[in-house]
Amino acid sequence: MGSLTRKEVEYLKAVFDLTSNRDLASSLDIANNLGVSCATASETLKRLSEKGLVIREPWKGVRLSELGFKEINKIVRNHRVFETYAHKVLLVSLNEACECARRIEMYLSEEIVNSMCRILGHPKKCPHNKDIPRGIPCCVRE
Amino acid sequence: MGSLTRKEVEYLKAVFDLTSNRDLASSLDIANNLGVSCATASETLKRLSEKGLVIREPWKGVRLSELGFKEINKIVRNHRVFETYAHKVLLVSLNEACECARRIEMYLSEEIVNSMCRILGHPKKCPHNKDIPRGIPCCVRE
DNA sequence: AACCTAAGTTAGGTTATACCTAAATTTAAA
DNA sequence: TTTAAATTTAGGTATAACCTAACTTAGGTT
Known part of the structure; x- marks a missing residue:
């Protein structure tokens, strides 16, 4: 709601x-x-x-809860894909990338994050070496 | 403050x-x-x-005020650079790009926006044909 | 010049988030 | 079984955003 x-x-x-x-x-x-x-x-x-x-x-x-997991998993994915993209493609310091990701993670759209993910080649880890949750159907076929 | x-x-x-x-x-x-x-x-x-x-x-x-203008001009720049990048590079629909830009515009960092701006070749207009405020010293030498 | 009316402001109230301290309450370990 | 630590509730504060109703001001009309 x-x-x-x-x-x-x-x-x-x-x-x-x-x-x-x-x-x-x-x-x-x-x-x-x-x-x-x-x-x-x-x-x-x-x-x-x-x-x-x-x-x-x-x-x-x-x-x-199942709902809560779905929500926060999506936001964690947003964070990690964005920070990876900002660091690797936009060439911003990891610290900066992470800070900005923290602020915008909950507002990013799936389409934009999936596009970044695709460009990055669907990475499995962020630069902190934490797992990037898979996007469905971005990283994985349904 | x-x-x-x-x-x-x-x-x-x-x-x-x-x-x-x-x-x-x-x-x-x-x-x-x-x-x-x-x-x-x-x-x-x-x-x-x-x-x-x-x-x-x-x-x-x-x-x-001068301060207010500086603040909002920065946010407008963030919005227009991001939406241009999302549309042109991430290949997201203009509508989607604009919507997401609206949500994150106030949280984007200068470094990230300048990096997108550089990659785009310092465009003067967004896809809606509105002016993108110049970044200093991104688009213009000080 | 007095007078309306529309625009703008203030007063007072509501709801929601987000925090706190202090007082209960429950759990679990000694 | 007592007691200490963890947890929750009760009651309070502050701020942002909104509202309606009442009031004030400015400017054009007569």
Whole structure:
């Protein structure tokens, strides 16, 4: 429905990162990750669970819902494709590329990102050596 | 100081456009342009004048301050360079390019835009045939 | 010169995001 | 079983954006 705010994206990214090992991300971990109080984190996560983006197990932690994963995976793809393109093709410093990617990641369109991805030859890793999520049907046939 | 909000950028763009002919843009013109009430426009313009981005002549209208012009000119350049690049190099439809440009224009960095501009050969016009503000020292020597 | 009317502004209210501290509450470990 | 740490709730603040209704001003008409 209503699209995500910048902060909500930050929270989802934190959940995404923190649950790469473990099953659940705790409010405290997320609070530390984002530099806010535990109460604020808890509150925002509650809102995100009401929007259906995370699954909350009260007093335990949160994980991404299917919808939440789809959303944030797309944004992570946007970030990593863009920063790779900016660094490799536009010849901008990696730092600069990453900073700009962070600001625009949630506003980039699939068409533009897929086009950059194609030009780059569908890279599997960003310059930080992190995985670039596959685009379907950009990198992979349906 | 505090950077611009998206809405503030919209207001500055409206002032930019509306004052291309005339000296002052009225609250009503801006309100119509943005689809808000006159009261809301007046209020926001007051805030922008407190931030030093527009010069307000109460009961008459507003114009961009030097700072406001510098800010919005940069954003307009970002928009037009990006949309040109997306259309010409990334081969995305003009509509798509413009839409995405609108969303990211205020977050693009100078380095990235200058790099796109260089690759395009420092074009003077965007695909809508509007002027692309010169980058200094990108398009023009200082 | 007084007087309308349209344009512009102010006053007061609403909603939403995003933060906080302090006070509960729950879980789990000693 | 007690207690400490983690978590949540309650209650509060600030800011951005919007609104309607009431008021003010400027400028053209008589």
